[in-house]
Amino acid sequence: MDHPHRASLLALLIVVVLAVSVSSAEGQLVYRYYKQSCPNVEKIIHKEVLKQFKKDPTIAPGILRLIFHDCFVRGCDASVLLAGKDTERTSLTNANLHGFEAIDAIKAAVEKACPNTVSCADILAYASRDTVRITGGSSWKVYGGRRDGLISNAVEVAQNLPPSTAKVPELVATFAQKGLTPQQMVDLSGSHTLGVTHCVHLRDRIFTPIDPTMPKSLLKQLQRVCPKITSPTPLVIDRLTPHKFDTQYYQNIASGQGLMTSDQDLFNDDSTRRFVVKNLKHGNFIHRFGKAMIAMTNIEPTIAPDGEIRRRCQFLN
Numbered sequence: 001m002d003h004p005h006r007a008s009l010l011a012l013l014i015v016v017v018l019a020v021s022v023s024s025a026e027g028q029l030v031y032r033y034y035k036q037s038c039p040n041v042e043k044i045i046h047k048e049v050l051k052q053f054k055k056d057p058t059i060a061p062g063i064l065r066l067i068f069h070d071c072f073v074r075g076c077d078a079s080v081l082l083a084g085k086d087t088e089r090t091s092l093t094n095a096n097l098h099g100f101e102a103i104d105a106i107k108a109a110v111e112k113a114c115p116n117t118v119s120c121a122d123i124l125a126y127a128s129r130d131t132v133r134i135t136g137g138s139s140w141k142v143y144g145g146r147r148d149g150l151i152s153n154a155v156e157v158a159q160n161l162p163p164s165t166a167k168v169p170e171l172v173a174t175f176a177q178k179g180l181t182p183q184q185m186v187d188l189s190g191s192h193t194l195g196v197t198h199c200v201h202l203r204d205r206i207f208t209p210i211d212p213t214m215p216k217s218l219l220k221q222l223q224r225v226c227p228k229i230t231s232p233t234p235l236v237i238d239r240l241t242p243h244k245f246d247t248q249y250y251q252n253i254a255s256g257q258g259l260m261t262s263d264q265d266l267f268n269d270d271s272t273r274r275f276v277v278k279n280l281k282h283g284n285f286i287h288r289f290g291k292a293m294i295a296m297t298n299i300e301p302t303i304a305p306d307g308e309i310r311r312r313c314q315f316l317n
Contacts, residue, residue: 028303033122033144038114042126042142048109049130052102057243060131061195062099067128067297068191069094070121072178073160075300077149077307078120083314084152091157096198100314103127107313120313121146125297132289135194137245140290143298147307150316164201164260168269171262178299180292186266186275187292190285193249194242196234199226201260213268215256222259235259245286250279 034041052059070080073088080088081103088094103120106127110118122144129142162174168182175185205211206222207229225233236242237259238249249263254276258264267276279285308317 029143029145029298029301031141031143034114034118038110038117041110041114041118044109044113045106045123045126046130046133048106049102049127050134052105053131053134056102058195059099059102060135060243061191062097063102063124063127063131064191064194066097066099066103067124068188069097069157069161070124071296071299073156074149074151075302076121076125076146076297077300077302078124078146078310078313079149079152081120081124081313082152082316086154087152088154088157089152091154093157093161093163103313111311116309116311118144119146119148119307119309121148121302123313128297129293131194132245132293135243135245138286138290140294143294145303146301147304148310148313149302149307162262164197164262165204166262167265168272171265172271178296180295180299182272183275183288184292184295186272187279187285187288188296189263189266190247190249190279190289192237192263193245193247194238196236197259198235199231199233200229202226202235203229204261205259211261213256213264218257237263247280247282247285250276250285254280 049059049063066080067076069088070076070078073079080094080097081100083089089097089100103124106123107120110123122142125142125144125146129140133139160174160177162171166174171185172182175182175188180188202222205214206219206226210219222235225231225235238252240252241248252258253264253267256264256267258267266272279288311317
């Protein structure tokens with residue numbers, strides 16, 4: 001068996017090596033990349049995000065989830081947006097992804113102003129920032145220059161995204177493979193302050209076996225709305241402020257009220273609890289989240305001459 005210190009050293013080495021890779025990728029991306037070619041692109045995207053949000057507030061968590069699921073599979077290349085047989089969006093893990101229509105509307109507005117100029121991958125990066133801004137969070141610098149990927153495979157989704165049943169060691173390992181630290185993993189998990197989950201993602205907590213650490217009152221409530229694993233009931237993750245980007249998510253898991261194992265274990269595990277506690281302060285959280293998003297959206301971007309600038313985000317040119 002490997003000595004535990006060797007395992008820790010290996011995990012650290014993976015983070016360091018991939019962090020260098022992410023840093024190198026960030027060097028290829030440019031802040032205000034479209035200053036000359038499409039100077040108003042960020043204003044156009046923000047206006048359209050706000051318009052879509054007023055129609056349907058659920059596009060905020062929807063777009064945030066899209067960027068996570070995109071960047072963790074093949075890097076931030078908009079491969080998650082491609083429609084068609086056996087694409088990423090057809091995988092079981094991505095069955096409840098939401099916000100594709102909003103991204104299509106944003107892309108149409110951008111194309112009208114600047115045809116064949118701004119990639120879907122960059123639009124998704126800008127839009128994810130704006131969903132946080134309009135729900136009460138802070139802004140951060142978004143670097144541009146990504147190209148849209150040409151490949152999207154459903155089988156790669158489960159290979160790269162951690163399941164809702166994952167505990168901290170698995171989460172840390174998965175994020176380390178993308179060059180992200182344990183603290184960044186906890187910071188990024190704060191996006192769950194917006195959005196919903198489903199009964200199937202609580203399969204290891206409220207069905208068989210039942211998680212003994214879950215408060216009985218919460219267990220009874222969840223079993224009532226989720227009589228079966230397959231029950232389609234949407235479960236709001238942050239029950240108090242579901243449409244506000246704040247620290248309530250961390251307050252929930254700090255009080256044992258987290259829904260999924262991948263959320264609650266962040267506080268239960270000694271190695272990550274301190275990061276949860278730090279993020280109970282709003283100022284700390286929104287600052288750390290922005291920095292973590294910069295790191296995540298720089299995971300293996302597709303850079304010219306590779307890829308393309310899609311005219312429609314759901315289809316290759």
